[in-house]
Amino acid sequence: DKVLKEKAPLYGKKVLITAGPTHEPIDPVRFIGNHSSGKMGFELALRAADLGAEVILVSGPTHLKVSNAQISLVPVVTAQDMYEAVHEYYSDADIAILAAAVADYRPAQVAGEKIKKHTAAMTINLEPTRDILASLGEQKKNQFLVGFALETNNELENARKKLSKKNLDAIVLNSLRDEGAGFGKPTNKITFIDKQGEEVSFSLKSKTEVAADIFNEILLRFDVKEN
Ligand code: CTP
Ligand code: CA
Secondary structure (H helix, E strand, O other): OHHHHHHOOOOOOOOEEEEOEEEEEEEEOEEOOOOOOOOOHHHHHHHHHHOEEEEEEOOOOOOOOOOOOOEEEEEEEOOHHHHHHHHHHOOOOOEOOOOOEEOOEEEOOOOOOOOOOOOOOOOOOOOOOOOOHHHHHHHOOEEEEEEEEEEOOOOOHHHHHHHHOOOOOOEEEEOOOOEEEOOOOOOOOOEEOOOOOOOOOOOOHHHHHHHHHHHHHHHHHHHHHOO
16 A cells, blocks of 8 residues: 555645635625635645645635545635745645636725715725735746636637746646636636647546646656656
8 A cells, every 4th residue: 555655646745736716805794706616726636635745725715625634725715815825835845736716906905894885886995916826936946836827818828928927837728718617617628838838728627637637737747847
């Protein structure tokens, strides 16, 4: 049994994964969020564990549960929480995959009390959150760093731009053009793009299968990098 374990392709490796949405508070009872279910990130964590890795799964609010001895779940709420948690684990990671749907903006002020309704229109001022993935790209040493790109138009062009701008080793383009793909759905349609510009397109599949495809592509390139 031990021998089998040591033969697993990611035995002894540490994989850091982000998943889910973030919630940015407006007042004590309200927040800005998005429709991410966390499923893609959780499937990636399970796949990494199956491949023998030790997994840190930093996840925003989700209903998903995980019980796997190799996966440590680090629950977070806001983009800032996620930023801090990810930076705690990044220096030890061999592979980092950022699949979370992080809020790009948060309310500039959080009201201490529940905001009361009035008849007039109201405005909430937003300020940008920090880009977690870009910050990891800046600090990258030997980690194999993978991002996601969620696009509805100019998909490949936008994904390629994110790959180079954020200093990634690869990016997974998540195509929302397909009916069955994306938030809350059990399936995704992806294109894996590496930093050499190689692009591998996959058909619409379950997120479990998509996670396996992503790790197959990573392993092809990660081995090259290690030797
Ligand atoms: N990401 C992140 N921190 C943020 C925003 C995004 O780590 N504050 C990561 C996501 O987890 C994903 C990648 O960056 O891996 C791309 O996210 P996406 O929303 O597609 O792109 P953005 O760079 O935020 O640009 P835009 O939303 O304008 O397309
Ligand atoms: Ca974004």
